[in-house]
Amino acid sequence: MAKKEKAPDDGTQPAKKGKLKLIIIVVLGLLLTVGASVGGTWFVMNKKVQQAETAKTESAAPVRLPAIYEKLTPSFVVNFNMNGRQRYMQIGVALMGRDQVKMDALKAHLPQVRNQLVMLFSGQNFDTLLTPVGKELLRQQATSSIQELAQKQVGQPTVEQVLFTNFVLQ
CATH class of the missing domain: 3.30.479 (Tetrahydropterin Synthase; Chain A)
Incomplete structure (x- = not known):
């Protein structure tokens, strides 16, 4: 019976796996960076909106004058x-x-x-x-x-x- 012949080991297989891992790591890093940026921006903007609403509420509260x-x-x-x-x-x-x-x-x-x-x-x-x-x-x-x-x-x-x-x- 004939045995399957192995492909010549010229180093092309390990190089493909290494490049794929590097691409996945870079893509995940970019996604984490973009996600952190969006989350940070949302947090800061939401905090400013809440401060503005609080200021409006405080300034809109009627000041009761003395009788x-x-x-x-x-x-x-x-x-x-x-x-x-x-x-x-x-x-x-x-x-x-x-x-x-x-x-x-x-x-x-x-x-x-x-x-x-x-x-x-x-x-x-x-x-x-x-x-x-x-x-x-x-x-x-x-x-x-x-x-x-x-x-x-x-x-x-x-x-x-x-x-x-x-x-x-x-």
Whole structure:
């Protein structure tokens, strides 16, 4: 039987294997370098985007200004006729806002503010005002009434709250 003949050993086979290994190592090195470059770039860019978003969030957060109080003097005195008896209510009022410029603009309209409050106070039920809930409802109604008036006259609600500094029923 004939034996297979071996190819002459002239060194061509080992040279092919060595070159193939070198090419694979170089290609893997290039892939790792490109991958590291892309990953590093993404990491740095993502960090900058997060810092920019954080800066936007911090700058967009509203800064709460200190409260400014404008006391309306003299106090409001309103009379009620209840079951043939004359009843009186005296209320001291202060307006609370946070923007001095807008509060000054509203001062020009104080006669309208006082009128609005007198009309609101005189239309109340005396028995309802005897309860704490009734007083709080009146305060909330006064706040919304003044905010509507300020919206018409100044262009913004301006007044955050109407506060009662004195409340006497007789």
